[in-house]
Amino acid sequence: MNSRAGYLNKLMQVLKEQDSVFICGPSYDKKPSYDKTHLRIYACGGRLLEIPIGAAARITPFDIEYLKYVKDSPALLSAALSVLKTVDGRICTPVFTERPSERPGSMEMITVLTLLDHQGKALKGPRGGKFKVSKVSKEREEAFCAAVLQNLPALLEATHSRFAVNGSDADKERALQTVIARSHRSFAVHNGTVVCDFESSIPLNYLRPGSSGKVSARFDLAALRMRDGGKKAELTVIEYKCNRSACENNSGLKKHAQDMLALEHADAKKNYVSEILRRFDAMCRAPYGLVEAQPDSLLRLLAHWKDHPADVDLRYAFLFTKGPGLDGGTVKSICEKQLGDDRGSFLYQYRDKPEDVDLSVFKPWDQF
Numbered sequence: 001m002n003s004r005a006g007y008l009n010k011l012m013q014v015l016k017e018q019d020s021v022f023i024c025g026p027s028y029d030k031k032p033s034y035d036k037t038h039l040r041i042y043a044c045g046g047r048l049l050e051i052p053i054g055a056a057a058r059i060t061p062f063d064i065e066y067l068k069y070v071k072d073s074p075a076l077l078s079a080a081l082s083v084l085k086t087v088d089g090r091i092c093t094p095v096f097t098e099r100p101s102e103r104p105g106s107m108e109m110i111t112v113l114t115l116l117d118h119q120g121k122a123l124k125g126p127r128g129g130k131f132k133v134s135k136v137s138k139e140r141e142e143a144f145c146a147a148v149l150q151n152l153p154a155l156l157e158a159t160h161s162r163f164a165v166n167g168s169d170a171d172k173e174r175a176l177q178t179v180i181a182r183s184h185r186s187f188a189v190h191n192g193t194v195v196c197d198f199e200s201s202i203p204l205n206y207l208r209p210g211s212s213g214k215v216s217a218r219f220d221l222a223a224l225r226m227r228d229g230g231k232k233a234e235l236t237v238i239e240y241k242c243n244r245s246a247c248e249n250n251s252g253l254k255k256h257a258q259d260m261l262a263l264e265h266a267d268a269k270k271n272y273v274s275e276i277l278r279r280f281d282a283m284c285r286a287p288y289g290l291v292e293a294q295p296d297s298l299l300r301l302l303a304h305w306k307d308h309p310a311d312v313d314l315r316y317a318f319l320f321t322k323g324p325g326l327d328g329g330t331v332k333s334i335c336e337k338q339l340g341d342d343r344g345s346f347l348y349q350y351r352d353k354p355e356d357v358d359l360s361v362f363k364p365w366d367q368f
Contacts, residue, residue: 094115
């Protein structure tokens with residue numbers, strides 16, 4: 001049997017070279033411990049895997065619902081299913097059925113996935129609920145990594161189909177967001193601006209003290225830039241939009257503007273800055289070269305900034321690329337309508353293509 005470090009490194013080196021993959025630090029943990037820390041692996045903007053950094057952490061596999069999106073390709077389905085079988089030997093046969101959506105007034109048919117065991121009985125989860133694969137056991141971990149490598153094209157096809165092809169506007173946005181994040185992985189480009197968090201979800205009580213904390217606020221990206229030789233840092237919270245409907249719906253510009261401005265509360269800022277830098281610290285410490293051209297002083301500075309958030313300039317930005325109903329001629333009027341008098345509180349950038357985005361050159365409203 002190979003060492004754990006060996007087979008995890010082999011998998012990670014392949015994953016980080018995939019054009020549709022972005023790898024970032026852990027998600028929120030109420031009681032963080034580096035020994036239990038994971039890296040999040042996103043493919044086309046969807047969570048594909050969680051890979052451990054800490055010795056006590058376990059691999060978390062992809063959502064079994066992804067199987068729906070390769071159901072019409074027996075070869076891809078078989079490959080994706082073989083990966084899950086290395087997690088839980090009970091998994092046997094997927095069965096797909098169609099039923100009407102339960103949404104009022106909807107005529108849409110949705111695909112339902114049922115997993116059958118070797119006796120043809122539907123697998124049930126805890127307390128009879130829906131079956132869900134959780135962690136990869138220590139005994140199966142090496143086999144799981146080998147299966148992911150062998151069947152990676154099938155898994156990436158599933159996420160591409162789920163998000164970039166068949167997904168909602170928000171899903172397709174996340175696929176393009178991956179392009180932007182991948183181009184900001186090095187301190188050597190974009191004036192030293194790197195993406196330090198992706199799908200940056202945080203408890204709502206960070207923003208609104210006294211709330212239950214069960215609901216989360218989510219920002220698309222967070223980007224870090226060092227200033228004044230490391231004495232200061234810029235941390236930019238970024239909401240990305242690539243179509244008009246996403247700007248105007250319930251999770252559009254207005255909602256994200258409210259969440260961003262809530263971070264101005266002193267405790268909220270301290271909590272958020274410390275949490276995001278904790279995630280980035282894990283990303284930088286991981287032995288896989290996820291952040292390129294790291295300054296020698298980076299880890300020391302991250303520790304300082306986590307403890308002294310006043311040395312971090314927290315900025316809020318909206319990023320746009322061309323899409324349905326959204327272009328250089330419409331973006332400003334959309335912002336005026338959605339943000340109103342608060343529009344001067346944010347920074348902005350518009351580009352025709354995600355490939356042209358530079359997260360170091362946001363402009364204030366009066367220059368946008």
